[in-house]
Amino acid sequence: AQSVTQPDIHITVSEGASLELRCNYSYGATPYLFWYVQSPGQGLQLLLKYFSGDTLVQGIKGFEAEFKRSQSSFNLRKPSVHWSDAAEYFCAVGGDTGGFKTIFGAGTRLFVKA
Amino acid sequence: NAGVTQTPKFQVLKTGQSMTLQCAQDMNHEYMSWYRQDPGMGLRLIHYSVGAGITDQGEVPNGYNVSRSTTEDFPLRLLSAAPSQTSVYFCASRSGNGELFFGEGSRLTVL
Numbered sequence: 325a326q327s328v329t330q331p332d333i334h335i336t337v338s339e340g341a342s343l344e345l346r347c348n349y350s351y352g353a354t355p356y357l358f359w360y361v362q363s364p365g366q367g368l369q370l371l372l373k374y375f376s377g378d379t380l381v382q383g384i385k386g387f388e389a390e391f392k393r394s395q396s397s398f399n400l401r402k403p404s405v406h407w408s409d410a411a412e413y414f415c416a417v418g419g420d421t422g423g424f425k426t427i428f429g430a431g432t433r434l435f436v437k438a
Numbered sequence: 439n440a441g442v443t444q445t446p447k448f449q450v451l452k453t454g455q456s457m458t459l460q461c462a463q464d465m466n467h468e469y470m471s472w473y474r475q476d477p478g479m480g481l482r483l484i485h486y487s488v489g490a491g492i493t494d495q496g497e498v499p500n501g502y503n504v505s506r507s508t509t510e511d512f513p514l515r516l517l518s519a520a521p522s523q524t525s526v527y528f529c530a531s532r533s534g535n536g537e538l539f540f541g542e543g544s545r546l547t548v549l
Contacts, residue, residue, distance in 0.1 A: 333478065356536045367528070367540045368481075375536065414480060418536055425496060426471065426530075426538055430480035 326351050328415050328429035336435040337405050345400040345432050347415030356424070357398040358416040359389055362431075368414065374398065385409070410436045440464050444529050444541035451519045451548045459514040459544050461529030467539075469532035470512040471496070472504065474525040475543075481528065487512055519548045 327350040337343050349355055359371040372383025379391040389400045398415060412433045418426030442463045451457055463470065471486035473496075483496030487506040501523060503515040512531075516523060526545050530538040 330480075358536070358538075360538075367542050368538070370537050373535070373537060416538075418532075418538075424536075425483055425486055426532065426536070427483060427497070428473070428481040430478060 326417050326425060326427040328417050328427055330413075330415055330429035330432050332432045333430070334433040334435060336437060338437050339407050340404050343400075343402045343405045343409070343434070345413050345415075345434070347398045347400065347429060348396050349398060349415070349417045350396065351417050353419075353424075355398075355417050356419050357389075357391060358418065358426075359383065359387070359398075359400050360414045360416060360428075361385075361411050362414065363411045371400070371413075405434075405436055407436045407438065410434055442529055442531055442539050442541040444527075444544050447542065447544055449544065449546050451516075451546065453520060453548060455519050456515070456517050457519065457546075458516075459527055459529070459546075461512045461514065461541060462510050463512075463529075463531040463539070464510065465531060465533070465539065466509060467531035467533060468509065470506070471530050471532070471538075472502070472512070472514045473528045473530065474498065474523075475528060476525050484514065484527075516546075519546075521548045524548045 329348045357374040360368040374391045412431045415429045445460045468489045472484040473481040485504040487493045529541040
């Protein structure tokens with residue numbers, strides 16, 4: 325069965341510092357992996373996605389993520405965090421066809437301190 | 439371009455009442471789904487549909503019904519609301535490359 329684990333409920337980083345949010349998944353086939361961001365009171369926006377090929381994927385707002393099959397991980401990174409990055413981040417695993425549900429992790433809330 | 443439209447945005451119900459959350463998409467996506475979002479639990483899949491006439495259960499289907507008579511619409515029905523169904527509900531449709539497009543959410547309170 326599909327599952328996603330985000331071990332960190334919340335993380336606090338200083339503005340300008342680097343960021344890494346962890347995500348581990350369980351999936352019976354080659355996964356489609358996603359990171360979504362939700363700002364307070366808002367809907368969810370796609371940051372980036374991995375389907376195949378290069379294991380380092382670039383997304384919007386300067387985010388990137390690396391797929392590591394051996395570790396079943398898809399960690400999100402950003403070299404320098406901005407105050408506007410404060411939000412909740414969700415990792416998800418799914419597919420592109422009807423047979424593959426999209427399942428989300430519990431989320432990591434990012435706090436940015438000045 | 440409307441994308442995914444959910445109504446209502448806010449609703450207060452009494453225990454035992456019924457209601458339907460409406461969801462419509464104009465992107466011709468085959469896959470649609472409903473999630474509920476609760477603090478500390480992320481988004482949990484309630485039901486999903488892979489096309490008109492086809493629905494299936496997700497992670498937390500109890501207490502909810504769905505139907506899919508057209509590609510565009512995917513309503514979520516609460517037949518007898520319970521306080522445990524107090525949540526924020528999101529409808530989403532999925533494109534051919536797997537990306538989900540979300541509605542703005544519906545905040546439901548059951549007293």
